[in-house]
Amino acid sequence: MLQELKDAYGFIFEDKLIEEINSVGQLQFKAKGEKIIEIGDYVKMMPLLIEGAIKIMREDKEGDELLLYFLERGDTCAMTLSCCLGQTKSEIRAVAERDTKLVMIPIEKMEEWTSKYKSWRDFVFASYQARLTEMLDTIDTIAFMNMDERLMKYLEDKAKINQNEVISVTHQQIAYDLHTSRVVISRLLKKLELDGKIKLQRNSIEVMAL
Amino acid sequence: MLQELKDAYGFIFEDKLIEEINSVGQLQFKAKGEKIIEIGDYVKMMPLLIEGAIKIMREDKEGDELLLYFLERGDTCAMTLSCCLGQTKSEIRAVAERDTKLVMIPIEKMEEWTSKYKSWRDFVFASYQARLTEMLDTIDTIAFMNMDERLMKYLEDKAKINQNEVISVTHQQIAYDLHTSRVVISRLLKKLELDGKIKLQRNSIEVMAL
DNA sequence: TCTTTACAGTAACAAGGGTTACAGAAGGCT
DNA sequence: AGCCTTCTGTAACCCTTGTTACTGTAAAGA
Numbered sequence: 112m113l114q115e116l117k118d119a120y121g122f123i124f125e126d127k128l129i130e131e132i133n134s135v136g137q138l139q140f141k142a143k144g145e146k147i148i149e150i151g152d153y154v155k156m157m158p159l160l161i162e163g164a165i166k167i168m169r170e171d172k173e174g175d176e177l178l179l180y181f182l183e184r185g186d187t188c189a190m191t192l193s194c195c196l197g198q199t200k201s202e203i204r205a206v207a208e209r210d211t212k213l214v215m216i217p218i219e220k221m222e223e224w225t226s227k228y229k230s231w232r233d234f235v236f237a238s239y240q241a242r243l244t245e246m247l248d249t250i251d252t253i254a255f256m257n258m259d260e261r262l263m264k265y266l267e268d269k270a271k272i273n274q275n276e277v278i279s280v281t282h283q284q285i286a287y288d289l290h291t292s293r294v295v296i297s298r299l300l301k302k303l304e305l306d307g308k309i310k311l312q313r314n315s316i317e318v319m320a321l
Numbered sequence: 322m323l324q325e326l327k328d329a330y331g332f333i334f335e336d337k338l339i340e341e342i343n344s345v346g347q348l349q350f351k352a353k354g355e356k357i358i359e360i361g362d363y364v365k366m367m368p369l370l371i372e373g374a375i376k377i378m379r380e381d382k383e384g385d386e387l388l389l390y391f392l393e394r395g396d397t398c399a400m401t402l403s404c405c406l407g408q409t410k411s412e413i414r415a416v417a418e419r420d421t422k423l424v425m426i427p428i429e430k431m432e433e434w435t436s437k438y439k440s441w442r443d444f445v446f447a448s449y450q451a452r453l454t455e456m457l458d459t460i461d462t463i464a465f466m467n468m469d470e471r472l473m474k475y476l477e478d479k480a481k482i483n484q485n486e487v488i489s490v491t492h493q494q495i496a497y498d499l500h501t502s503r504v505v506i507s508r509l510l511k512k513l514e515l516d517g518k519i520k521l522q523r524n525s526i527e528v529m530a531l
Numbered sequence: 532t533c534t535t536t537a538c539a540g541t542a543a544c545a546a547g548g549g550t551t552a553c554a555g556a557a558g559g560c561t
Numbered sequence: 562a563g564c565c566t567t568c569t570g571t572a573a574c575c576c577t578t579g580t581t582a583c584t585g586t587a588a589a590g591a
Contacts, residue, residue, distance in 0.1 A: 171465040173465075226442075229436070232435065242453065243403055246453065246456040251379065258548065281568065297570060491538065492538075502580075504579075508578095511539095523586085
């Protein structure tokens with residue numbers, strides 16, 4: 112685990128901090144599709160992403176979902192950060208987008224490191240900033256873009272995150288992520304295919320010209 | 322200014338920090354409608370809100386606007402925080418919603434206080450958390466609510482922020498804030514009036530049953 | 532007072548996207 | 562092969578929202 116920590120975080124954290132993380136953190140594996148945090152959970156550990164990708168979802172009272180953004184290696188979940196610090200319930204759901212490896216850190220340590228290590232403080236601030244920026248981007252997307260543009264952006268993001276221009280996903284799953292209906296997605300996907308931007312197969316979509 | 326700082330922040334910051342703020346901060350006044358931060362600005366000072374209210378807007382490339390949220394006394398702008406720390410341009414516009422009094426703090430001090438005062442650190446973290454929560458709320462609103470619900474929520478929020486159930490605003494201004502057209506707003510407002518939820522006058526709207 | 536301008540009301544129409552319904556195709560299982 | 566389930570394609574329809582156009586009215590200014 113020490114080596115993996117160094118690979119993913121060595122250029123951010125000083126050696127002493129890496130060692131501390133190594134000694135108190137517990138390594139966890141989450142298979143693709145596995146739930147990591149559920150809405151309403153009290154969060155007692157903070158995840159540092161070592162490998163893989165996580166998708167962060169929002170849900171309203173009716174159970175309608177919306178994809179907020181993806182996290183990658185080197186990221187942490189600022190929503191979780193804020194839950195830990197504020198001792199509040201999680202406002203979001205986190206699901207493994209790919210097979211994922213992460214280090215869980217007890218929240219007591221967070222407080223401690225915040226005053227002890229400047230690099231940790233900087234990391235926490237940078238995470239907050241990154242997440243605010245992501246949220247702004249999400250707002251731009253849903254406020255200013257039409258569904259066809261949102262769909263294309265979704266496909267591109269998903270291809271990038273999974274490092275594969277062929278995405279394994281059903282139309283129904285896309286509809287959930289974008290908070291619309293399957294029929295709408297099928298309609299728009301067909302249009303994108305006619306425009307030569309994607310190729311449709313059953314259970315997968317190839318994104319052209321990435 | 323010292324007294325005002327104590328009134329607004331005395332229960333958060335220790336006395337020594339209040340004194341430091343008092344000695345390096347400069348008091349500023351912004352009249353209602355006055356611009357405080359523009360998109361693309363490099364932010365060299367961080368505002369602490371003493372009195373009044375500020376509205377935070379987002380804009381896309383076409384110049385279309387969208388209201389993100391309001392700030393009140395005791396708040397600071399976490400977007401600005403993150404701009405300061407990251408030395409990046411502002412992603413948002415800040416406009417005085419009412420006559421506003423604020424204390425501007427040079428960013429160098431922020432760094433310094435972050436390691437020096439726990440109360441400052443806690444304040445910064447709490448601000449980030451508050452802003453993330455606001456952003457989530459904004460996303461819920463635009464993703465899950467219809468325009469009539471968004472409009473009603475807007476009117477209620479605005480009445481609360483201005484501490485007055487009579488709102489001075491034109492239909493066109495509401496349309497800008499909600500990123501829609503004047504005709505749509507007039508239509509929905511009329512419906513709300515027929516439902517007895519508001520009363521319409523020229524240049525102002527009375528929100529009933531608050 | 533007369534004119535101008537900003538604001539508000541409303542109708543008619545267009546477009547985007549959500550809903551329902553049904554049919555066909557692919558793959559898995561026995 | 563035959564059956565079943567899941568996924569996809571498509572048509573028809575409706576509702577919400579956006580657009581255009583025109584009218585009336587209040588306030589402000591000359």
